[in-house]
Amino acid sequence: MLSHTRLSFTAAVGVLVAVSATVVGGAGGQGRGGATPPAPAVPQISNRPPVDEAAHDRGRTLWAMHCVTCHGTQARGSDTGPNIIRTRTVNFDRSAQQAGSVLGPFLKAGHPTQGGKASSSFTDAEVAALANFLRQRVNDTMRSSALFTVGDIVVGDAKAGEAYFNGAGGCAACHTATARSLAGIAVKYPPVSLQQRMLFPGGGGGGGRGAPNPNAVTVTIAAASGPALSGVLVEESDFHVTLRESDGTIRVVRRAPGMTVTKTNPLQAHIDLLDRITDTQIHDLVAYLETKK
Amino acid sequence: MKRILGTCLVVVCVSGLLAAQAQSPAPAGLTGAQIERPSRDSWPTYNGDYSGRRFSALTAIDASNVKHLSLGWIYDLPAGGGGTVKATPLQVGGTLYFTTPNHAYAVEARTGREIWHYAYPRNRGGIIIGNRGVAILGDTVYFVTTDCNLIALDIRTGAEKWAKEFCSLEMVYYGSVAPVVVKDKLIFGPSGDDLDQPAYLEARSPRDGELIWRWYVTPQKAGEPGLDSWPNLDMAKHGGGMTWQPITYDPELNLIYVTTGNPQPVVAYKNRPGANLFTASIVALNADTGKMVWYFQSSPNDTHDWDATQTAVLFDGTIDGKPRKLVAQASRNGWFFVLDRTTGKAIVSSEFIKTNWALGHDDTGSPIPNPAKRPQIAGALVTPNQGGATNWYPPSFSPQTGLFYVSATRAFSVWYIYDASDNPMGWGGTDRNVYSEPGQIKAIDYRTGQIRWSIPRYGGNAGLLTTAGNVLFGSAAGGIGAYNATTGEALWNARLGTGSVTNGPITYELDGLQYVVAAAGSRMVAFVLNR
Numbered sequence: 001m002l003s004h005t006r007l008s009f010t011a012a013v014g015v016l017v018a019v020s021a022t023v024v025g026g027a028g029g030q031g032r033g034g035a036t037p038p039a040p041a042v043p044q045i046s047n048r049p050p051v052d053e054a055a056h057d058r059g060r061t062l063w064a065m066h067c068v069t070c071h072g073t074q075a076r077g078s079d080t081g082p083n084i085i086r087t088r089t090v091n092f093d094r095s096a097q098q099a100g101s102v103l104g105p106f107l108k109a110g111h112p113t114q115g116g117k118a119s120s121s122f123t124d125a126e127v128a129a130l131a132n133f134l135r136q137r138v139n140d141t142m143r144s145s146a147l148f149t150v151g152d153i154v155v156g157d158a159k160a161g162e163a164y165f166n167g168a169g170g171c172a173a174c175h176t177a178t179a180r181s182l183a184g185i186a187v188k189y190p191p192v193s194l195q196q197r198m199l200f201p202g203g204g205g206g207g208g209r210g211a212p213n214p215n216a217v218t219v220t221i222a223a224a225s226g227p228a229l230s231g232v233l234v235e236e237s238d239f240h241v242t243l244r245e246s247d248g249t250i251r252v253v254r255r256a257p258g259m260t261v262t263k264t265n266p267l268q269a270h271i272d273l274l275d276r277i278t279d280t281q282i283h284d285l286v287a288y289l290e291t292k293k
Numbered sequence: 294m295k296r297i298l299g300t301c302l303v304v305v306c307v308s309g310l311l312a313a314q315a316q317s318p319a320p321a322g323l324t325g326a327q328i329e330r331p332s333r334d335s336w337p338t339y340n341g342d343y344s345g346r347r348f349s350a351l352t353a354i355d356a357s358n359v360k361h362l363s364l365g366w367i368y369d370l371p372a373g374g375g376g377t378v379k380a381t382p383l384q385v386g387g388t389l390y391f392t393t394p395n396h397a398y399a400v401e402a403r404t405g406r407e408i409w410h411y412a413y414p415r416n417r418g419g420i421i422i423g424n425r426g427v428a429i430l431g432d433t434v435y436f437v438t439t440d441c442n443l444i445a446l447d448i449r450t451g452a453e454k455w456a457k458e459f460c461s462l463e464m465v466y467y468g469s470v471a472p473v474v475v476k477d478k479l480i481f482g483p484s485g486d487d488l489d490q491p492a493y494l495e496a497r498s499p500r501d502g503e504l505i506w507r508w509y510v511t512p513q514k515a516g517e518p519g520l521d522s523w524p525n526l527d528m529a530k531h532g533g534g535m536t537w538q539p540i541t542y543d544p545e546l547n548l549i550y551v552t553t554g555n556p557q558p559v560v561a562y563k564n565r566p567g568a569n570l571f572t573a574s575i576v577a578l579n580a581d582t583g584k585m586v587w588y589f590q591s592s593p594n595d596t597h598d599w600d601a602t603q604t605a606v607l608f609d610g611t612i613d614g615k616p617r618k619l620v621a622q623a624s625r626n627g628w629f630f631v632l633d634r635t636t637g638k639a640i641v642s643s644e645f646i647k648t649n650w651a652l653g654h655d656d657t658g659s660p661i662p663n664p665a666k667r668p669q670i671a672g673a674l675v676t677p678n679q680g681g682a683t684n685w686y687p688p689s690f691s692p693q694t695g696l697f698y699v700s701a702t703r704a705f706s707v708w709y710i711y712d713a714s715d716n717p718m719g720w721g722g723t724d725r726n727v728y729s730e731p732g733q734i735k736a737i738d739y740r741t742g743q744i745r746w747s748i749p750r751y752g753g754n755a756g757l758l759t760t761a762g763n764v765l766f767g768s769a770a771g772g773i774g775a776y777n778a779t780t781g782e783a784l785w786n787a788r789l790g791t792g793s794v795t796n797g798p799i800t801y802e803l804d805g806l807q808y809v810v811a812a813a814g815s816r817m818v819a820f821v822l823n824r
Binding site for chain 1: 490707727
């Protein structure tokens with residue numbers, strides 16, 4: 001338990017106020033108590049605890065000899081035995097500091113094996129091997145697992161994709177051999193990234209410095225009187241529009257009655273496609289783009 | 294320009310306020326009656342009251358003067374203090390109580406002065422994604438840790454009274470929800486959907502955390518209701534449906550409204566054909582026994598992690614000229630439901646944001662999923678994305694306007710099956726984001742489901758608050774914003790220095806001053822009207 005009495009530092013905080021818009025300054029301020037002391041080290045239960053690979057491989061051999069018939073290759077069960085991935089024994093063992101410390105007593109108490117070997121006769125090393133094998137099986141079900149990855153997504157018809165590209169999809173209107181060329185795109189991105197970027201390439205933000213972003217959203221602001229302003233959209237709020245003009249000048253424009261704010265997104269054609277395109281057309285397009293090595 | 298000069302006096306005014314209110318009175322023991330009928334000077338339970346409306350009767354701040362709101366105080370959490378505040382603070386006896394994962398705080402509601410900070414010293418793990426807050430009863434503050442412990446703290450000192458395990462970290466559960474006190478019980482459940490485990494809601498004793506009743510979301514025994522919506526008992530027993538959202542409660546009907554999470558496996562659906570009851574549902578339970586009275590399924594056979602753990606908001610309304618007791622939900626799948634909260638029968642079932650996954654709704658009002666928009670090995674383009682049309686952040690309902698307000702997003706992603714085997718486990722797939730339209734705040738007419746208005750939301754995802762002053766508070770660009778609750782007109786913005794609002798804003802009145810308090814990242818900020 002930590003108990004600090006600290007002064008509020010409200011008075012030290014700079015406050016900038018605009019009409020109907022208050023801006024609270026940075027954290028600044030005085031006199032905090034000492035930093036929170038680190039909590040004492042407590043052994044942590046990982047979502048994916050470590051697996052001893054050598055022990056795991058020995059465990060796989062034991063599994064094949066004694067367990068696989070009932071519990072299946074992945075310990076997810078079979079017609080004759082249950083899925084044990086979700087059991088208390090397996091998960092308390094994988095959460096234990098020492099692999100086998102829960103599985104061992106369980107096997108010692110007696111459990112059927114496919115070859116008739118008495119489960120109580122497993123040595124500590126054999127129990128640890130089986131425990132590591134089971135740890136890996138559970139780890140494999142987790143989102144952080146190496147197995148948690150996309151399959152073969154290039155399943156479409158490249159010819160149909162080409163026809164869509166040049167026809168109904170309207171892609172060829174922007175992407176030509178010389179403008180926004182897609183030559184070599186299949187080398188640049190793996191299929192799953194290509195599929196995502198094809199649907200929406202991203203990168204629309206325009207507030208940063210550096211080279212101009214061709215995909216940046218631009219804005220034109222026409223007030224009731226005076227010249228229109230235009231530039232790259234930096235930020236919008238309820239009361240202001242911030243833009244960067246071509247010479248780098250940042251302008252913050254307060255919204256007002258009679259003002260029109262017109263945004264132009266170079267990627268609008270991609271956005272419009274999202275409500276039209278079918279999954280088959282997506283897969284066909286990816287198959288076509290995969291030919292662009 | 295005059296107003297600029299006028300409001301620049303904020304610092305001076307607030308300093309005076311600090312001096313006048315340096316000493317908070319000792320917090321009085323909070324009673325069940327005080328939770329059931331909250332006073333103007335308190336916010337004694339997660340949603341302010343049991344209804345989940347997040348509507349305050351306070352009127353000192355209204356649509357005409359909200360633009361004059363000024364900074365009251367700032368409290369910054371210490372480094373290592375748990376990060377972003379997603380919790381809704383409770384305010385009892387002039388003190389705010391709130392959490393971050395594995396941390397609890399007591400801060401003076403008038404000044405932002407820290408009274409105590411409890412850092413859970415024995416944490417063994419769990420997912421640190423957010424904690425929704427505390428419950429208070431008597432002189433005890435309750436919250437849950439990521440490693441599945443219910444912690445009881447002394448309200449005055451933050452000293453730990455006891456801890457009680459309510460779920461198993463080893464079995465890949467964790468804790469994140471805010472408990473809610475209902476009479477003599479703490480009502481809450483576990484979180485977690487990485488391993489296929491059964492979800493439940495529990496009633497536990499505020500005295501020692503002992504279990505009083507437990508309701509399992511999915512059937513656990515042969516013969517239990519809902520089992521025919523699963524292929525077999527084994528899948529049902531491991532069918533998930535976590536109770537991530539604090540419950541709402543109708544004292545008159547003595548019903549608890551719990552909203553349940555996604556079925557397991559989350560995305561790879563091959564081994565769980567059926568509606569998968571009672572996952573992704575709004576369920577009414579008897580508060581004394583935990584027995585189910587009715588259910589309504591928001592997302593039958595959910596395959597997109599949409600769950601339905603958005604707040605079940607309770608209010609009384611008029612349908613076809615007749616007064617009705619209603620419950621409404623803007624669900625993560627993009628649909629808005631209004632049900633009779635006595636019977637669970639649907640009155641309104643409609644999209645609040647355009648989606649592409651449903652083929653209409655059935656006779657009960659539940660959407661009918663389009664099988665073609667389930668996740669595929671090669672990917673299916675679906676809106677909403679995994680984040681959903683909305684998510685955990687609390688909506689609001691104003692009985693003054695008859696409008697239901699929700700922070701909404703229209704986003705597309707491609708949904709993939711990763712585990713194409715006949716017996717997938719865990720998630721077995723996920724989505725990859727494609728595009729998200731700018732966020733919106735939507736006002737929905739509860740009688741029809743029609744969108745009355747929709748305004749751009751320049752801030753991030755955050756909870757909403759409405760008041761009898763006809764004001765709606767929510768996130769805005771880099772901070773907090775106030776809007777006319779009737780029209781959606783923007784009235785006021787304040788940048789908070791740490792980004793836009795990350796929790797649900799609250800309001801309360803102390804010493805004749807109405808406060809509005811919200812968190813942005815690891816900063817808590819209060820605003821008041823100058824006298």
